[in-house]
Amino acid sequence: MAPRFGSLCYILVLIELCLVHHSLQQINPIVMGPVDTEAAEGTDAVFYCKVRTGQGLIVYWIVDRSIAVGPNVNRNEALPKYEIFGNPSNGYYNLRIKNVTLDDAFQYDCLVDAQGGGSNYEAGATLSVVNPAMAPGVPSCLDTTANEIVFDEGDELGNFRCRSSGGRPLGELKWSLLRSDQTLVDVNFDTQVDTSPSITATSSSYTMTAADHESQLACSLTHPSLNSDATCTVPSGSTKLIVRHFPIIDFGPRLDVHYLETKNVTIRCTATAYPGLIINVPELTFSDRSILLQTTLVEEGAIEAVIRISQRSDVGKSINCSATNAMGTTTTTLEIELTPVLPIWLLVVLMIIACLIVLLLSLCCCYCFCNGCKPKPTDDRPDLGDIKAAGYDVSESRSASVFQPNGLNGTDLRPINNDDDSFADMPLNDYTEYPPPPPVSDTTTTGFNDHETGEVNDGYLSPDAEDRFPPMIEDEHLMGEKRISSFKPDDMNLAPSPPPPPPLDLAPPKPIPIVEDE
Ligand SMILES: *[C@@H]1O[C@H](CO)[C@@H](O)[C@H](O)[C@H]1NC(C)=O
Ligand SMILES: *[C@@H]1O[C@H](CO)[C@@H](O)[C@H](O)[C@H]1NC(C)=O
Ligand SMILES: *[C@@H]1O[C@H](CO)[C@@H](O)[C@H](O)[C@H]1NC(C)=O
DSSP states (O other), X not given: OHHHHHHHHHHHHHHHHHHHHHHHSOOOSEEEOOOOEEEOTTSOEXXXXXXXXXXXXXXXXXXXXXXXXXXXXXXXXXOTTEEEESOGGGTBOEEEEOSOOGGGOOEEEEEEEOTTTOOEEEEEEEEEEOSSOBOOOOOEETTOOSSOEEEETTOBOOOOEEEEEOTBTTOEEEEEEEOTTSOXXXXXXXXXXXXXXXXXXXXXXXXXXXXXXXBEEEEEEEOTTOSSOEEEEESSTTOOEEEEEEEEEEEEOOXXXXXXOEEEEEEEEEEEEESOBSSSSOEEEESSGGGEEEEEEEETTEEXXXXXXETTTOTTOEEEEEEEETTEEEEEEEEOEEOOOOOHHHHHHHHHHHHHHHHHHHHHHHHHHHHHHTTOGGGGHHHHHHHHHTTOOOOOSSOGGGSOTTTTTOSOOSOOSOXXXXXXXXXXXXXXXXXXXXXXXXXXXXXXXXXXXXXXXXXXXXXXTTOSSOOSOOOHHHHHHHTOTTOOTHHHHHOSOSSSOHHHHHOOSTHHHHHHHO
């Protein structure tokens, strides 16, 4: 018998420990667990699980006591069938089982890990797969009324219930506000499922704003067998929720001026309010009334003003528009601001001036350059010679044909078709001695020395190297051609090449005979 008593004691101690442990724990964090439900093949089944908020809880869903989905959201791409959804700030971690098949008829457990508490809590329910799908009953708004419901700005919306019964699976309910501008705003709500079966959604924690004036609270039911959501509204029919609010002022446009700008601007102030404005017209107040040209009352609650503002005197001045109703007064201020940008006309003028300056400068340059060239008109010639020497035909006003292509290969090297007398008049034998020497003085003082480095520069020696005089052209082609004694006189003009030392350039052909004398 002793061992029996022993085991009994052991069990009692265990139970006691459990109780003590339990009393140390927080209360069960699961506020509302899932409820057994039915779904047809191909539809979505939903289990709801609401937990206490604000305790750093972690929620999993356990499928068939074996697969854990979660925590808190399903990010596991291998389990695309499951979605954890709902409003966590309200404590909802619901499980959606998509596209149910017969193989999904399992137990589903909402498991909450109370972090630090050391224990888990869970609540489970079973999914039955039953065909066919059946539409639920239309939602009914239980707390509705045909009368106006009046709030003040900042009031809580309160609890409105909406219920849908039956259906396989149950429908899904949702509350929102349908505003007068046809936008939908989500409203928090609680969801309750009971075994009848039915589902109830209760609106909660929503603060009314001026924008919600003349809206309707709408409960919508979604179900796979419904083509579109079924809804019920609070208030029912076309009655709207009333939100008493301070005047809402729309005042614009923004006032900005650029540098050096003066302009006339039309500003408009519109005020809407519930209850209505005490004085029908919003009031404009100017920090400096001298900018005002005129005001016009456009319609009830709207006023326009034409003002003249200038960057020099008006930046920083302000205009107030205020409107008052039973709730109080709203004031909106427009300030004249400086946008640090030059006006377009000034930019255009500056650009034109810049263009003119550039044009003027380039004209000056051209003038100076051309003037500098005029004393040595022959400078252009070597270019022709270069082109020609390279075997190209030259088309210029000065007949290019005077240079036979590749003058070296032709048998007739005399100029043909020479219309230009300045070339024709040149004596043929002028070219037997080439190149013309520099002035004597220059020769005697510097010889072959490079004027800059002081070195003797062989590069200046012509192919006729015995010549003591530096050649006037660097182009070796030409030098070669020059040796043909029958070469036409035109090349004589080519002889002074552009880059040679200035004194050589200016040297007239006359010195040639002097050289011969020596
Ligand atoms: C639902 O599941 C069935 C069977 O697995 C499949 O044939 C069908 O394409 C699925 N439908 C959707 C919308 O995923
Ligand atoms: C601005 O208004 C004044 C006064 O009505 C008028 O003389 C002036 O021509 C207007 N200027 C422009 C740019 O419209
Ligand atoms: C505009 O309103 C503000 C407060 O809203 C006030 O401080 C300011 O003096 C007002 N300006 C004018 C020109 O009335």
